[in-house]
Amino acid sequence: xxxxxxxxxxxxxxxxxDDDILEFYYQxxxxxxxxxxxLKENDILNIQGPLGNGFDTSIKNKKILITAGGMGxxxxxxxxxxxxxxxxxxxxxxxxxxxxxxxxxxxxxxDTSSIDLYITTDDGSxxxxxxxxxxxxxxxxxxxxDIIYTCGPAAMMNALIKVSEKYNILCYASLEERMACxxxxxxxxxxxxxxxxxxxxxxxxCYDGPVFDSKVLNI
Numbered sequence: 001x002x003x004x005x006x007x008x009x010x011x012x013x014x015x016x017x018d019d020d021i022l023e024f025y026y027q028x029x030x031x032x033x034x035x036x037x038x039l040k041e042n043d044i045l046n047i048q049g050p051l052g053n054g055f056d057t058s059i060k061n062k063k064i065l066i067t068a069g070g071m072g073x074x075x076x077x078x079x080x081x082x083x084x085x086x087x088x089x090x091x092x093x094x095x096x097x098x099x100x101x102x103x104x105x106x107x108x109x110x111d112t113s114s115i116d117l118y119i120t121t122d123d124g125s126x127x128x129x130x131x132x133x134x135x136x137x138x139x140x141x142x143x144x145x146d147i148i149y150t151c152g153p154a155a156m157m158n159a160l161i162k163v164s165e166k167y168n169i170l171c172y173a174s175l176e177e178r179m180a181c182x183x184x185x186x187x188x189x190x191x192x193x194x195x196x197x198x199x200x201x202x203x204x205x206c207y208d209g210p211v212f213d214s215k216v217l218n219i
Contacts, residue, residue, distance in 0.1 A: 006032045009048060011179040011206065013075035013151075022047075025074040025106055051182050055149055055172055055211050057082040061089040062146040065139065067160055069097045069132045072152025075174065077110050079149065084114065093143065094118070097132035097152075101125040133159040140167055150174070161214040171214040177205040184208075192218050 010032040016023040028037040039045060057079065064083060068076045073096050083090050094112070097120035098104045104119055104126060119127025120135050128135060133156060136148075140163065150160050151174040164171035180188035184207035191209075193216040195201045200218065203209070 006035065008032075008180055009182060010036070011182065013174075014050065014078060015074050016077050016081075025071075027071055048182060052206055052210055053208065055079055055174065057086050059083070059090065059147065060087040063091045063093075063144055064147050064149065065093045065095070065136065065143070065145045066149045067095045067097075067132050067136050067152070067156075068150065069152030069156045070099070070103060072150070072156075072174070072176070073098075073104070073106055075151060080110070080115060092116070093139065093145070095120065095132050095135050095139070097121065097127075097135070097156075099123065132156055133163065136160060136163055140169075145169055147172070152176075158219045161217065161219055164214060172211050173214050173217065174211045175205050175209050177210070179206045182206045194218060 012024050012026050014022060015025040026033055026036065028034045036045075054075070066076055066079065076094065076096070080092060080094065083092060092114070093116040095118045096104050096107050099122045101121060104121065107117070107119065118135055118139070120130050120132050121127055122131070123129070132152070139145075145167075146169070148160065148164050148169055148171040150157050150171065154176065157173045157175075161171055161173060175191070177189040177191065180186045184204050189205040190202045191205055192200050193203050193212065195216075
């Protein structure tokens with residue numbers, strides 16, 4: 001087992017489950033994820049979870065748009081499978097975007113046979129040369145959508161939330177925040193959300209989220 005120089009855990013989305021195998025998709029950026037990338041078979045890794053509240057997969061017979069950018073693509077593979085497992089009548093459109101071809105190559109591991117797939121890249125190396133937000137706006141002019149699920153950079157999700165408000169579409173966003181404890185014990189991932197009675201209150205992304213109804217988010 002490698003000895004990590006980090007103290008805090010790293011919050012990472014669950015990419016996929018296959019029997020007793022858990023898959024994680026992440027980018028090695030700092031000390032913590034670099035350590036994870038150097039683990040070998042039979043090394044021991046202490047995992048805490050699952051934690052918080054994810055996307056609602058109990059919906060039935062809905063037209064769903066999933067817009068994911070960058071590392072926000074990570075939880076989408078499992079999300080699509082669970083939405084179809086619950087109801088095969090759910091109609092899913094996926095927009096996956098990134099900076100370039102390498103940022104979206106993980107989509108090749110998805111089962112996209114039953115969904116409408118659109119790829120966008122900033123440099124146009126694959127798919128359409130535009131942002132996921134621009135592609136969402138384009139599709140909403142053509143398609144009837146009941147629910148939007150989104151995960152990715154904050155700027156992307158904030159823009160999508162405004163689009164969902166314009167079209168009066170229910171939108172759920174999976175927030176990316178630094179987390180320390182993961183169990184509602186500290187204030188590391190606190191965000192301010194709208195509350196009908198109190199105006200605004202603090203919620204913890206690790207415990208109350210990471211997925212929130214966009215209507216309660218202050219953007």
